[in-house]
Amino acid sequence: MIASPRVIIVDRPDAAIVPIGTPTHSQEEFPMPDTIFHKIMRREIPADIVFEDDHVIAFRDIAPQAPVHVLFVPKRDFATLNDVPASEPEIIGRLAVAAAAWAKAQGFDEDGYRVVMNCNGDGGQTVFQIHLHLLAGAPLGRFGTTA
Numbered sequence: 001m002i003a004s005p006r007v008i009i010v011d012r013p014d015a016a017i018v019p020i021g022t023p024t025h026s027q028e029e030f031p032m033p034d035t036i037f038h039k040i041m042r043r044e045i046p047a048d049i050v051f052e053d054d055h056v057i058a059f060r061d062i063a064p065q066a067p068v069h070v071l072f073v074p075k076r077d078f079a080t081l082n083d084v085p086a087s088e089p090e091i092i093g094r095l096a097v098a099a100a101a102w103a104k105a106q107g108f109d110e111d112g113y114r115v116v117m118n119c120n121g122d123g124g125q126t127v128f129q130i131h132l133h134l135l136a137g138a139p140l141g142r143f144g145t146t147a
Contacts, residue, residue, distance in 0.1 A: 035127050035128060035129045036127060037071070037073050037127055037129045037131065038077075038129060040057070040059060040073075041057055041073070041075060047059040047060070048060040050070055050102065051070075051072070051098055051101075051102050053098070054075070055074060055075055055076075055094045056072055056073065056074055056075065056094050056095060056098045057072075057073050057075060058070050058071060058072040058073070058098060058099070058102060058134075059071060059073075061133070065133075065135060066114075066135035066136060066137055066138055066140060067136070067137030067138050068106070068108070068113075068134070068135065068136040068137035069133065069134070069135055070099075070102065070133075070134045071131045071132070071133060071134075072095045072098050072099045072102075072131060072132040072133075072134065073095075073129060073130070073131040073132075074091050074094065074095060074130060074131075076091060077129065078091065078129070078130045079128040079129065079130070080119050080120055080125065080128065080130060081117055081119040081130055082119060082120070083130070084130065091130075092117075092132075095117075095130075095131075095132040096115065096132065099115050099132055099134045102134070103134060103136060106136075108136040108137070111136075112136070112140075113134055113135060113136035114133075114134070114135045114136070114140050114143075115132055115133065115134055115135075116132070116133045116135070116143075117130065117131070117132050117133070118133075
């Protein structure tokens with residue numbers, strides 16, 4: 001791992017090290033829908049970015065549901081988990097591996113953390129660009145409906 005105070009880059013030959021605040025894609029070269037996540041990826045709005053590589057960006061949630069709440073977002077555009085082709089499982093795998101590496105680097109691996117993906121309205125999805133939530137920093141207990 002290569003680490004700095006605000007970014008961790010998975011140490012792989014195909015990973016690019018990008019200084020925080022450097023736009024990695026412009027609207028012209030990487031057109032995306034206009035969700036808040038896409039605006040963060042294009043550096044049009046500020047975010048506390050904690051991880052970035054060629055495939056994934058991660059930043060702190062602005063409405064955290066735990067002491068640590070980080071969103072891991074693929075740089076490829078998929079509105080929901082349902083939209084990821086079965087032929088491309090690496091999209092989800094990269095999110096999970098990036099989240100686990102970041103959690104370990106931050107010291108959450110021993111006490112534990114939770115990863116969650118929401119899909120569509122009943123699943124709790126509010127931003128329609130797939131993303132993985134990493135929650136940590138306190139005992140998280142059970143989750144889900146009691147009905």
